[in-house]
Amino acid sequence: MACLLLYGLSYIIKKSFEKYSISQNIIELNSVIDSIERELSYYDPEQERNELIQNILLILASHHQLFVNIIGNDNNILYKTRGLNLYLASQKLDNNDVKTDRHSGVVNYDNSSYLIVSSRIYAANNEPFTITVAIKQDMQLEFIERLHNGLLILLALACFLILIGTSVTIYFTQKPINQLIKKISLIDSKSLKVKIPRELVPIKYASLVDAFNEMISRMDAVFQRQQDFTADIAHEMRTPITNLTTQTQIALNNARTAEEYKEVLYSNLEEFEKLSQIITDMLFLAQADNKLLIPKLGKIDLTEMFNRMFDYYEYVSEDKRIKLILKGTCPDILGDKLMISRAVSNLLSNAIRHTPVGETITVTLSRLNPNSIKIIVANPGQPIEAKHLPLLFDRFYRTDESRQRNGEGAGIGLAIVKSIIEAHQGEITAESDDNSTRFIMIFPLPLSKVKNPHN
Secondary structure, eight states, rough: HHHHHHHHHHHHHHHHHHHHHHHHHHHHHHHHHHHHHHHHHOTTTTTTTHHHHHHHHHHTTTSEEEEEEEEEETTTTTEESSOOOOOOHHHTTTHHHHHSSSSEEEEEETTTTEEEEEEEEEETSSSSEEEEEEEEOHHHHHHHHHHHHHHHHHHHHHHHHHHHHHHHHHHHHHHHHHHHHHHHTTOOTOOTTTOOOOGGGOOHHHHHHHHHHHHHHHHHHHHHHHHHHHHHHHHHHHHHHHHHHHHHHHHSSSSSOOOHHHHHHHHHHHHHHHHHHHHHHHHHHHHHHHTTTOOOEEEEEHHHHHHHHHHHHHHHHHHTTTTTEOOOOOOOOOOOOOOOHHEEEHHHEEEEEETTOOOEEEEEEEEEEEEEEEEEEOOSOOOOHHHHHHGGGGGGGOOOGGOOSSSSOOOOHHHHHHHHHTTTTOEEEEEEEEOEEEEEEEEEGGGGGSSOTTO
């Protein structure tokens, strides 16, 4: 593109010089014609021919390579310069150009180029004369041609330098990008912890490297969670399957009574139910991950719901002499009653599991602000370190040995709780100190803020 622009510029320069040269020559030729016309209008060509010729010679003396031909109406030549036969040269012009005033043209004659101007004038005795004035253009054309050739050489040199400069610039500009591409191409699932150094690229690309490193970190975290999840779910499913296999092998080793086979089947049924529950919970979470949990919205009286849940867990809590207390009130929320009941059940079950014998679990309902309510489920027990709190809602997450599962759950109850609450546009957090561990849920108000996909 740059070369084309330069070529266009050289072409414009050449044409401009040509046009300027012709215009200057025409001005010069017209001035000569004007001068001769004045002399003819002053002197009688027949009576004062010598004085007229002398003055014409004086006029032409100040011009170089100028040719003049003055011819009368009867083709009598009044004056003619040596050299170019203007009569023959003018024959190449259009006759109309000659017959009308001050018309010009370019004639190539005898291997030279001439600019010719012809004009019809009248002498002092009213005799008509045709004045033809020509100037040789060879030197000017040669100068313009040399100028054009010089511009073409400069153009070729400029294009060559542009090509070299562009290639060098592209190489050095692309070099850090190529290094970055090479470094990125070496990253695979086993090297997600590798970070690309910022020093590898210029400072203007540092933000790109930072963004890429952050993306790799997120991918590494997701990849690690998936690995942990796969290992955890394999572990959770392997235990009941191992139990089923062992019990079946023992039952088949010897002949059993009908009652013994019945006990084995009951035992196997419990393991099948555990497997079924794990699979059901994982499908539920898969729906949540794909945003397919669609609550069937309806008004929910949380006071009534928690009282009903307390009754449901009364048998379990009495075994550990744990008290369940409900405090405060809050407006009804809009939500899926089955989902909210499941979330509340999981939280109470988790609280009872980790509450020491003889302690009290407290559920507090309150209105956080005009737009939301807050539910706190608090249970005393061993405090949870702050670093574990944000991770409690991850699937199969374990804090320490003292809080590992003891066969009462698959370790995805809190993950289900979080999925349900987020499906209701709410949020849940966890706090823990020496006094208690608290799960805090916030649901939006007014009710219309929760979108009902079935409306």
